[in-house]
Amino acid sequence: MGKKLKVGIIGAGRIGKVHTLSIMNYIPEVEIKAISDIYFDAAKEWAEQNGIPVATADYKEILNDPEIDAVLVCSSTDTHSQISVEAAKAGKHIFCEKPVDLTIPKVEAVIDAAKEAGVKLQIGFNRRFDHNFRKVRELIKDGTLGDIHILKITSRDPEPPSAQYAAASGGMFMDMTIHDFDMARFMMGSEPTEIYVASACLVDPAIGEAGDVDTAIITIRFENGGLCVIDNSRKAVYGYDQRVEAFGSKGKAEISNDTPSTAVWSTAEGVFGEKPKYFFLERYMDSFADEMKQFMAAIINDTETPVVGFDGLQPIKMGLAAKKSVLEGRPVKLSEIV
Amino acid sequence: MGKKLKVGIIGAGRIGKVHTLSIMNYIPEVEIKAISDIYFDAAKEWAEQNGIPVATADYKEILNDPEIDAVLVCSSTDTHSQISVEAAKAGKHIFCEKPVDLTIPKVEAVIDAAKEAGVKLQIGFNRRFDHNFRKVRELIKDGTLGDIHILKITSRDPEPPSAQYAAASGGMFMDMTIHDFDMARFMMGSEPTEIYVASACLVDPAIGEAGDVDTAIITIRFENGGLCVIDNSRKAVYGYDQRVEAFGSKGKAEISNDTPSTAVWSTAEGVFGEKPKYFFLERYMDSFADEMKQFMAAIINDTETPVVGFDGLQPIKMGLAAKKSVLEGRPVKLSEIV
Amino acid sequence: MGKKLKVGIIGAGRIGKVHTLSIMNYIPEVEIKAISDIYFDAAKEWAEQNGIPVATADYKEILNDPEIDAVLVCSSTDTHSQISVEAAKAGKHIFCEKPVDLTIPKVEAVIDAAKEAGVKLQIGFNRRFDHNFRKVRELIKDGTLGDIHILKITSRDPEPPSAQYAAASGGMFMDMTIHDFDMARFMMGSEPTEIYVASACLVDPAIGEAGDVDTAIITIRFENGGLCVIDNSRKAVYGYDQRVEAFGSKGKAEISNDTPSTAVWSTAEGVFGEKPKYFFLERYMDSFADEMKQFMAAIINDTETPVVGFDGLQPIKMGLAAKKSVLEGRPVKLSEIV
């Protein structure tokens, strides 16, 4: 093994910490040189705990460090685009958390900047790397299921965010469904053409008052002729519900949720099993590590990243189409979103 | 036990035979006195095999028999309405197979005639009596699942009908989805207000040429605020796929398909299980018996039938709304269907 | 169809009634001409309810009826052997409930009598006809699992019998495990050579005081080299637990219990499913019909019955070996049982 790849992490919040640990535990070829956070103490404390040499309040310090090969943009969503553009200009490879931005031009700016600078760009759609979803994708890719006619995605959170957060995040479609939009494209291997949403506010009236919805059934048509339906809820009392069913001309594939154990117990009262793993950190921890491994491998081997800039753009368009469908009460073509 | 209830069966096709056997095997309080079929030989042969005293080519003979208390209308769909109206006028209780008719006025005529004559009317939506669906309905009714936010119905046939049949039957929505429309109302315990359909012809181009579709995702809004999605395919190569998932404020319930056995076997090649029971006769045989038992009980005890005339009307309206949605590419309110 | 086969049922208790209904509902080729019971009123009432022409207190009346082709011996266990021998001498085909008798000579007498008279003899081991067990047997027979190395049978009742009954019935091994001994031979397709039992009285001390056990692990060696283990309990609080696992050189097969529905529901409290069908009447009803169909078919087609006299003898020997193993605290060879 030659010189280690050096990376900087921008943002010491929850996801920045997850990526820190993935790299330290599983990717010996990579060294975290620096971490930044606008709350300097957060960066400093995390750096000390994990032996990261540099902590700073200013991400530009990371961009200006000539030793650093790649950056992970884990800051707040509204800063993703600008930092990523600057990182590209600084010649750093970029792993950018989702969503890249809530507007199309800013996402496109990142894609263009990365292209111009010739740096790798990977978007943080970690669920593509999940063992369950990946298996279904393989069964589609290898032809086991034939042409996909109907794709069903269930995506329900265990708890709604605060109404305040819900509104600020761009709403349910941009904050939560965006993962499902990506999953739909990933599974279908085709591009969406039309979206219709039936949504409601059934979980928390405060979310409705803040102008958002918390429950939705989203129908999507794809270029390949296939149909997709996503059902979302901000609150599944039994826990995080993350499933997909792909139905095609040659068969179907389904996944069930991961559980803390496979135990089933039976008493005079009934038969009992485990609830799903609680939330995304429990359920998707391995997928965070795998996306990181593949990002680093793409840099080391100079190959394409597994989730490119266009994969960051399309879900934004789908989210905008979904919002328009709710507003106008009709199916909306993706071509209307510009 | 006093005098046995006497019934006549109009139509000696597949479903007439199913009801014959249910009555003979499970309902000792009831005697089948007569069976009719426009193909007299069919009626005669079946009557002889099963010890039914009277076989006739003319259903009027059954309606005119003063000994007969109730009739089962199992003839071809286009004759359901007229025969049922005549049966009501003849003072017979009526079990009418679904769909009552493909047009609203003719269904209403049956409802009105039964009301005027003071006879019982039950519509043949047998799936309400299925052990799996019934259990989910119980979990909804007893409050275990709370308010239902999302209802998902999967309904896929193992084989498409001929394109010719598909067209003549009124199309997929009237022939196949009609059961799912009934199931949606049964589960929700509420009335539909709006329907949107994304459909396609992906299974057999001949079905498309005949003017029908074979694949659909149908979104339905209900008065109680709940959302429902039905996914339909005319061809699931692995067999008859009949499931429901109800998701509410307090939990969810799901059913899986019935299988010929519970065996699971594992070899060096993989892990294997049984495909679903092949088609509706295998899957729903018990439910046919149960709907018949409850129809007879409603007569004997003079109580309301479990599936009334209005339950025959609403799915027709939903089918017409679905067709309109496909035609106009937009969500259609049930109030538009008159 | 020619002349109907005529049968007489000896014993109008629970199992006699089950067979009555199976024949009436599913076997049109057969007519029940007579039923007997030492409690005449029981026979009479059942005969009237089901249109059986003859009811009698004396089974000999049935044996002497020249019109009757076959008898079902459903009387109390201690009379099985004598009645069956007389039935053979009267030239009647015999379906004899299990156990034929608790002693070897009396079982052999039945086998010999049937052979001499040239009549069919079938023993009532209905579980061989159960959809789940049958599927595992098919996977063994068709070679999917290779040579069977380990066979595991779980057989637990939902409720213990009274201690009085437990003792009078010949004890757990003769009354309950006897079905499992038959299942072991059926699955293995080989004969047992040695049995070791570790048993205990853990459910009800009164059973122990009556000289019986209520919990056991039974290890059986087979001629083909395979090993089998049966675990028994007189009381599984969650219901009737009836499973088998066959493990061989090419794979394994397992079955799970049948349940009233396939529903699974999830709430904040946990994930819930249905308990097994309660007891043998619910679980094995179809198998009772199937054993009856095959018995009648063997007569009509003059073929061998699917469960012959030797199949009635071997489980008795296994039961005696099991009792000896408990008494002497050591493995007992079948060859010791004479």
Add this chain to the structure above:
Amino acid sequence: MGKKLKVGIIGAGRIGKVHTLSIMNYIPEVEIKAISDIYFDAAKEWAEQNGIPVATADYKEILNDPEIDAVLVCSSTDTHSQISVEAAKAGKHIFCEKPVDLTIPKVEAVIDAAKEAGVKLQIGFNRRFDHNFRKVRELIKDGTLGDIHILKITSRDPEPPSAQYAAASGGMFMDMTIHDFDMARFMMGSEPTEIYVASACLVDPAIGEAGDVDTAIITIRFENGGLCVIDNSRKAVYGYDQRVEAFGSKGKAEISNDTPSTAVWSTAEGVFGEKPKYFFLERYMDSFADEMKQFMAAIINDTETPVVGFDGLQPIKMGLAAKKSVLEGRPVKLSEIV
């Protein structure tokens, strides 16, 4: 956090490497200072790859290092006892891989030495820390299942070892079943009193020629009155089969195997699922980390280790009883093993 705990690893084979990674990835409070292996190159290469300061061919160098607080004895089985005794004398806390030794006196010597030196001793029965087994143990401990009447352990390897290895390892009972003996005690929370084994050589004749067996059904009586049965095979063609079922006065609990994904797919050919995770490294990786965490926590907090010396002794006695049972063809009391 104060000074880090310093440990040395004796043995750089597979299990030594597993523990290295567990400590490095999950236990920041611990530093691996040295690793030894009689094949020096193996120790050296692994030390370099993982930044371990010291590599040596001589484990005594580790024992003599005053900075080292604890050692992991991961050398070949025949050296476990001697090294552990020396480690105790050197004042090191000891994590000793299973089996401690194949003879009782040598295991007792380790227990005595650790006691005398006042050092912690933990035996490497990692399965106690597995998420599935642990859940069943919790259901027993918290009383959900009542008194345990029947405990069933299934333990089958995907591939037999070479006959040469099988013989050298002390045979199947000492090498493979030893984990199941420990599991039986762990689940039961009671001590074994008697063991009976029915075993055979069905997988590979060479194993039989080497004097060992490859298939077994093992019945164990426990002090608390409960019965246990273990079934073992050296070769399950579908993969590593590791399950337990606990049946008690108030209910039962079962676990199924872990799989690479939860996907189930259905085609015209059938219904398919994933095979179990291949072997113990895939299945038990998390449990290796958890046993290590708890060993280190016991040292840091000066509490008892979760698997003490006596837990290393009892399975050896059970293995010797099992061997004696095979040899003498009878149940053997544990009190016979001295």
